[in-house]
Amino acid sequence: MKKILDMQVIRISIPAPGYAHIVLAADSPSELPECTPGQFVQVQIPDHDTFLRRPISICDVDPQEGTLTLLVRDAGRGTRNLCHLSAGQTLNLVLPLGHGFSVPENPDSSYHPLLVGGGVGVAPLLYLARAINARGVRPDVILGARSAADVLLKEEFERVAHVFITTNDGSEGVHGLVTDHPAFKEEHSVIYCCGPTPMMKAVAAYARAHAVPCFVSLENMMACGLGACLCCVEKTVDGHLCVCTHGPVFDINALTWSDHA
Amino acid sequence: MHNKPSLAVELGNLPLANPVLTASGTFGYGLEYADFVDLDSLGGFIVKGTTLEPRQGNPYPRMAETPSGMLNAVGLQNGGVDHFINHIYPRLSNITSEIIVNVSGAAVEDYVEVCRRLQPLDRIRAIEVNISCPNVKQGGMAFGTTPEGAARVTEAVRAAWPGHLMVKLSPNVTSIVDIALAVQDAGADSVSLINTLLGMAIDVERRRPMLSTITGGLSGPAVRPVAVRMVWQVAKALSIPVVGLGGITSGRDALEFIMAGATAVQVGTYNFVDPAATARVVTEIEDYLIRHNISDINELRGII
Incomplete structure (x- = not known):
């Protein structure tokens, strides 16, 4: 089920110039819905100026910790704002969205x-x-x-x-x-x-x-x-x-x- | 302690539990938003523009973000009326709020035939006739830009559709009041306004238009003052109810339209930003009425 969720930035790092690696945490792990690889989130840009949300791929999820990781490239006004977030800020997301990659449940030896x-x-x-x-x-x-x-x-x-x-x-x-x-x-x-x-x-x-x-x-x-x-x-x-x-x-x-x- | 204020309105012969509808093309078939909004909490929702034949719409790119809004050039992509009847309508059977079908066409006969096919559907008591789509060559705007054209479509649909007939007006005209009067005289039960404003944006780095169609329809909060002004003018001139839309994001925005004379409103583009916007608008209108000790939403209509 899709939901609208506020998540807090708990870590943000710059893995390379023009990119940001953002770790977000839900208030409690149970609030984070199940996300599958290849799905994405719609992020509201917290600048009161950018009108539409930005679709960002889910880079990683830790269901136990209730964290979700995004890797963002500064590709314009909206994503630039995301690259300049600070720990402690809140982001509003709609998630999980789309159909991701299918991986066989029990892969056999031919799966390479x-x-x-x-x-x-x-x-x-x-x-x-x-x-x-x-x-x-x-x-x-x-x-x-x-x-x-x-x-x-x-x-x-x-x-x-x-x-x-x-x-x-x-x-x-x-x-x-x-x-x-x-x-x-x-x-x-x-x-x-x-x-x-x-x-x-x-x-x-x-x-x-x-x-x-x-x-x-x-x-x-x-x-x-x-x-x-x-x-x-x-x-x-x-x-x-x-x-x-x-x-x-x-x-x-x-x-x-x-x-x- | 306050009594719960009454939000019920009557759109002519169509009673609504509250004045909040969704704008066609911004809410899919409602089902897309079922995770975020209790569809029964709305006055009703207006489904994606439906044409006689399936349409693939315009080529990508179809969208450009603009200040406080966006341009679109979707071009009425939809599965056609038979797809709606056979595949969508059965999935809407548990919904109790009003389901209004937006009808578009390239020729008067198309509108009439779509209405004829929708008629047997018990749950469809109202249609919104789109004579104002700016994104397809014969997508209705040709009809919607002259009083004669608007009246011609309205008259033909009126003869084919016994239920509530709402006609959606284009703002891309010299006098929207003249068009609205023509539509009223031709038998419409209500008018909705405004559809998108014709606009254009250019990617200067690539030196190309942002949209595949070059021009497209502007929507979102950027158009709201234009929409409120047009609703005020039309509501003053008409005796049938007016449905206001254009950049509504909140209860306050909706109340602007109601005070300007709208009986109901439609929440459109903001559904893309806040998927729960429609239900929130209902709550915020109610909160406003409680805060101002107003027992009935109808007391505020047309007070300006």
């Missing part, structure tokens, strides 16, 4: 997932990697970034996954794009991907060419997050569908992306 994240798109993949790890599988994760300074959540991922890095400038890991990493071309049973659209399209094109199931998380601009305003639609094989309710995670076969990136 690859998670591919670019930039702030790594956010929903951390909670996903933890969920997969909790089911006894250590996933492969490729984190793509502009440079070494922009690699996000590396230590957190390393606790639950095999981590591979690519950077555009070669300052860490493989020099190039996520699709250039040798680990990308290894055999995987499924690919989960979140990042800039050109990156997701390149990953999707590879997955389609190699008949690997692939799921991508979209971030179309949205107003309500509830399937009412019909602003965030993506063109799919079934027509215009709301990213907020049918997604944000889509099977690439449902999308109308062309085979070339």
Whole structure:
């Protein structure tokens, strides 16, 4: 069940310039509804000026502690305000929203997932990697970034996954794009991907060419997050569908992306 | 100790438990908000614009945030009237508040046919006819911008629809009063206003319009003063009830419209910001009446 919830900022850190890692706590753990990997929250920007909420991926959840973590990139007025929050401030959220990634309940030995994240798109993949790890599988994760300074959540991922890095400038890991990493071309049973659209399209094109199931998380601009305003639609094989309710995670076969990136 | 004030209003032949409705296109089919709002606590809700045939709407991007509001260019995406009847309506059967269907069309015959198909539905006692959508080429605004066009649609629908007939007016006209009078003379039971104001926003970094359609409809608190003014003018001129909407976020905002002459109000864009806004507006109106020792909401209507 979705709800409107006030949560307090208990920690905020700057993992890289232009990004903020925000840990929020509910008044009591029981107030935090169950959230699944790939779902998102709608955050009200506490500046009395930004009109619409901002959709932000759930980066991590600790149900025991009643905490929820967001990884935010300063991409404009609303998200900039979030990057400058202080511990003790209250944020108003609508959550949990959307349909996330599906992970098999009891994965067998053939389940060998690859998670591919670019930039702030790594956010929903951390909670996903933890969920997969909790089911006894250590996933492969490729984190793509502009440079070494922009690699996000590396230590957190390393606790639950095999981590591979690519950077555009070669300052860490493989020099190039996520699709250039040798680990990308290894055999995987499924690919989960979140990042800039050109990156997701390149990953999707590879997955389609190699008949690997692939799921991508979209971030179309949205107003309500509830399937009412019909602003965030993506063109799919079934027509215009709301990213907020049918997604944000889509099977690439449902999308109308062309085979070339 | 105060007695509970009366919030009940009569929209002509349509009694409402309270004056708070939802604006079409901002509340889905109500079900999208069921986790946040007790739908029965509202006067009623107006469902997404319904057309004869299914519509995919306009290409993405369809939305741009603007100061105290937003532009949209959804373009009446909906599953069509038969989809509503077969797949949505049965899911609304437990709701006791008024369900009002917003009807849109490209031709007069389309409006009439949608009404004909809605007629057998017991729970639909009212329709809102949209002659004011700015986002589709023949989406009604063509009808809604001249008194003759507005009257033509209203007359045709009046002949096909025996229930309550509300007509939603466009603010993108020189004299909204003239259009409202024409709609009243053509047989409408009420008018609702305002639909969105035609607007435009440009992304200067990318040097492109923010919307795929270039122009779109402006809504939210930014339009409220325009809406209150138009409601005041129309309510003074008409004998049928007026339903006011445009940027309502609170009970105070709703009361502006009621004092300007509206019998009922619609909460629209703010549903996107606060999914519980509608029920809160009802409570805040009630609190205001208690605080000012007013026993009946109708005492405040049109006092300006």
